[in-house]
Amino acid sequence: MSDQTVPTVQPDERSVGFVERQYTTLFEPPDRLRMESGREFGPITVAYETYGELTPERDNAIFICHALTGDAHAAGWHTPHDRKPGWWDDFVGPGKGLDTNRYFVICANVLGGCQGTTGPSSINPETGEPYCLTFPFITVGDLVSVHSALVRRLGVERLLAVIGGSLGGMQVLEWAARFPDQIHAAIVLASAARLSAQGIAFNAVGRWAIQDDPNFCEGRYYGKEPGPRRGLALARMIAHITYLSEDSIEKKFGRRLQHSDTFAYVLKREAEFQIESYLQYQGKRFVERFDANSYLYLTKAMDYFDLAEAYGSIEAALRRTDARFLIVSYTSDWLFPTAQSKELVAALVKEGQDVTFIEFDSPYGHDSFLIKEQIGQLESVVVPFLDQTYLARRRKD
Amino acid sequence: MSDQTVPTVQPDERSVGFVERQYTTLFEPPDRLRMESGREFGPITVAYETYGELTPERDNAIFICHALTGDAHAAGWHTPHDRKPGWWDDFVGPGKGLDTNRYFVICANVLGGCQGTTGPSSINPETGEPYCLTFPFITVGDLVSVHSALVRRLGVERLLAVIGGSLGGMQVLEWAARFPDQIHAAIVLASAARLSAQGIAFNAVGRWAIQDDPNFCEGRYYGKEPGPRRGLALARMIAHITYLSEDSIEKKFGRRLQHSDTFAYVLKREAEFQIESYLQYQGKRFVERFDANSYLYLTKAMDYFDLAEAYGSIEAALRRTDARFLIVSYTSDWLFPTAQSKELVAALVKEGQDVTFIEFDSPYGHDSFLIKEQIGQLESVVVPFLDQTYLARRRKD
Incomplete structure (x- = not known):
């Protein structure tokens, strides 16, 4: 095949362009991840990507928590021959919802995943064989602990924001509960404080x-x-x-x-x-x-997720952070219906916390936060929300 | 085990008591069922049960169309050792919604079923082996054609009413379209003129x-x-x-x-x-x-069901009958939502037909028409609806 017939990607000025998946290994002996199950586990290799530049003050980092089947490749292209860009390319890039001209954006594959981060298909260094079902049981808390450690490894003390939809939103909430001082803002899309019985x-x-x-x-x-x-x-x-x-x-x-x-x-x-x-x-x-x-x-980690069960109440889980919250739901999402977002909002309001809530009109169901047609809507609230957070923090510091 | 320790059923005065499954064989050669697919098929054995007595005028027969996994055993008990009565025992019996003191109630297992009526597990008389997947493709129209023939076999020229929920409701609608002169009333519960794409x-x-x-x-x-x-x-x-x-x-x-x-x-x-x-x-x-x-x-018969596709429009399908319609939906039914019932009602109203519509408040979803807690509600409209139908027909005849 001649070069002329191979379709090649030419990223435009709104794309982060060509990106590379990076790796780092955390929880190496004697350091171990203390898991929610009580088990200790390590080492853990984490696959991640970053877009944009970290400021010298290291105050412009945003972490994206991906959903159930997502991965670290949120934006841009790996090679000119890729069929598709990263999964949230419509939302992440120069001048986009997460503006990489302003922010340093990080996305990492979750613990237990299969796109570069240690998971059941990884080789257990103790046996030389894949973990398979000997891989330890993981919770949303464990996913967040690993990402929190990654952020520290990258030299970021405090994230401007953590953002995610669905299982990603659960991670955002867990982050606010587990590492309350590590984030300035939490953006929770199409998610909930617990998985419903129907979801289970x-x-x-x-x-x-x-x-x-x-x-x-x-x-x-x-x-x-x-x-x-x-x-x-x-x-x-x-x-x-x-x-x-x-x-x-x-x-x-x-x-x-x-x-x-x-x-x-x-x-x-x-x-x-x-x-x-x-x-x-x-x-x-x-x-x-x-x-x-x-x-x-x-999926089992999703089933287990229940802020109230883990922390006594949703209020108790979220009251320790001074992060600002943006909670987003979608009218046609029947898997994580608006009522579940409102439950979060009610708890935050009760605790006197800074919370913005919006229910977007969308015909696309739970996946709305991923759908190109709905991205403009999401941008219209995320951009000013991040702006305000960033400016307020800069003034304060 | 002595007789004392065997739990035995003692049907109360609101039960149809002990009943027997009956059988009849239709479409025996040279008679054959002309199927919607164009194929001809027979013989077809039909398993059915009846409750109550047919009047000498043969004007009090009601036919129950069962849902996807139902059968002919709608009410009463087969033996004193049964664990449970028929599937709609709460609704069928002396003084109940379908009052067997007044009405002669028939329920039959559908063509293609597995509870006595000829289906894929039946022996193909030509081979001596079960049909398995050589069983002919069936449609809701075919199910109704068989039941229509059963009704004639039982000596009933015109049914006072046909009633059914879900796939049963589809059969009721098809009955009105296919055999418009065979019914005085059609009662459609939690159903629709077609299966939605989500249902498919x-x-x-x-x-x-x-x-x-x-x-x-x-x-x-x-x-x-x-x-x-x-x-x-x-x-x-x-x-x-x-x-x-x-x-x-x-x-x-x-x-x-x-x-x-x-x-x-x-x-x-x-x-x-x-x-x-x-x-x-x-x-x-x-x-x-x-x-x-x-x-x-x-399930494939359900997928194919589409009144408008088969008859040109819902109006065209239903305009040939002078039956009265009662359309019932349930607030929490997301598989056959109220909007689909309203579509039926709109078509019937447009044709100037006699239609009553009610959306019941129920927390139980699609299965509401089967749930004991919701049966009183259903009775409260079905009893007067049948009353009026019966009295009006008696006056007319």
């Missing part, structure tokens, strides 16, 4: 789909094809339905057929409706990039 | 869970243990979540743990939260009573 139910069924796959082999499937691809795809498809709103599925696919104008009147495994084809595509793409064991660990 | 999505993922089970054996699992039990249980658990409201799951289970007050911090297949245990129980019970192939056929 969907996660559980997804995990059982993986564990029922005969190729799961009790988690010891690395290097053995095909692995629990079918179970993982099922789990993803179930979850994907919950990330969309009924209206958005209806508008995008409705009852349209995939290959024909008329019903086949045949019972096959193949997709007949467009929505079926779309789900199969989502499932297929997902198993190419995600590890089933990571899915088990991280 | 959940059904599809359930079917893939079954088809991905290595014990599915392309549908030829009869007589081979264990069969696709795991896949069928997964399908049921996914569907079961959609039958409940978020609030009802939250109230009933919340985040309570099953066996402990504290987290185990262990990744296991076993249920840790009560909602997980409940789902596993639902899955387990379901596979004991339901056939995976029937689940494939019947």
Whole structure:
């Protein structure tokens, strides 16, 4: 193939351009991560990316907590041949919601993940084999402890803000509770102080789909094809339905057929409706990039998340920080409905804390914070919120 | 075990008492069911039950269309040792919503089912083997054609009413469209003129869970243990979540743990939260009573259901009948939301038809029409609606 036929990316002036995934290893002996389960664990390699420049005062760092299946690659491109930029490229870059001309933005893959940070697919240095299900049980608190240590390693004493949606939002809340003095602001999108029983139910069924796959082999499937691809795809498809709103599925696919104008009147495994084809595509793409064991660990961490349970009450969890809060929910999000955001707001208001709340009108369901069409809306509140936080802190210091 | 220790049922005066499943065979050669797919099929054995007495005028018959996983056993007990009565026993009996002192109530298992009516697990008389996936593709129209023929076989020219919820409601609507002169009234509960794209999505993922089970054996699992039990249980658990409201799951289970007050911090297949245990129980019970192939056929029939697609418009589908309509929806039903009932009502109003609509306040989600706590509410409109229908018809005839 000649160079002319290879499509290459030319990042525009609103892109962070080409970026590299970086690594650092934390909790090396004798230092160990004291986990919420009581277990100690290390070493932990963390994969992260940064965009923008840290000021000499080190006061302009923003940390992005990614959601369940995200990774450290939030913005820009790794190579000119990438099919897609980072997962939040619409929101992170010069002049964008998280303006890399002003801020130093950090995003890291979570503990237990499968995109460079130590997780069940990593090699256990003590055995030379992948951890598989011997990987320690992790909680949202543990994810945050690792990222908190990464921030210190990067020489940042206090973050201007931590931001994240869904499981990312849970990490933001946990950060405020666990490291109250490490953040000036907390931005929580489409999230909650705990996972609902319905959320636990969907996660559980997804995990059982993986564990029922005969190729799961009790988690010891690395290097053995095909692995629990079918179970993982099922789990993803179930979850994907919950990330969309009924209206958005209806508008995008409705009852349209995939290959024909008329019903086949045949019972096959193949997709007949467009929505079926779309789900199969989502499932297929997902198993190419995600590890089933990571899915088990991280969904379980979500299930366990409950600020009130861990700290006595939501108020008790959040009262120790003087961070400003921005809480965002979306009208059509039925997985993390607005009522759950309001519960957070009520607790913060009760404690007399600085909290801004906005419910955005969006047809896109839980995934709204990731959707290009909704990013302008999010920018319109995040940009001034960060501005005010930054200027206030500068005046104070 | 002595007789004293065996718990036995003593039906009270509000029960239809002990009942027997009856059978009749329709579409025997040379008669054949002309299916919506164009295929011809027969013979078809239908399992049904009746409660109450048919009047000499044969004008008091009500037909119950059951939902996806229901059967002919709507009320009463088969033996004194039954664990539970029929699935709608709270609603069918002397003095109940469908008052068997006044009405002759019929309920039959659907074509393609697994509780006595010919379905994929039945023996194909031409081969002496179970049909498995050679069973013909079925539609809601086909289910109704069989029941319509059963009603004629029972000597009833015109039903006082057809009633059903969910897939049962789809059958009621199809009945009004397909056999407009066979019914005086149509009662549609928690249903719609078509399955939504979200509904198709959940059904599809359930079917893939079954088809991905290595014990599915392309549908030829009869007589081979264990069969696709795991896949069928997964399908049921996914569907079961959609039958409940978020609030009802939250109230009933919340985040309570099953066996402990504290987290185990262990990744296991076993249920840790009560909602997980409940789902596993639902899955387990379901596979004991339901056939995976029937689940494939019947969910696909639901997916195909679309009055407007089949008849040009909802109005065109329903304008040929002079039946009175009662449309019922439930506030917390997110699988068949009220908006879909209103679409039906709008079409009926446009055609100048006799339609009553009520949206009941209920916390129980899609399953509300089956829930004991909500039955009084349903009775309060169904009883006078049937009364008026019956008296009006008697005056007219």
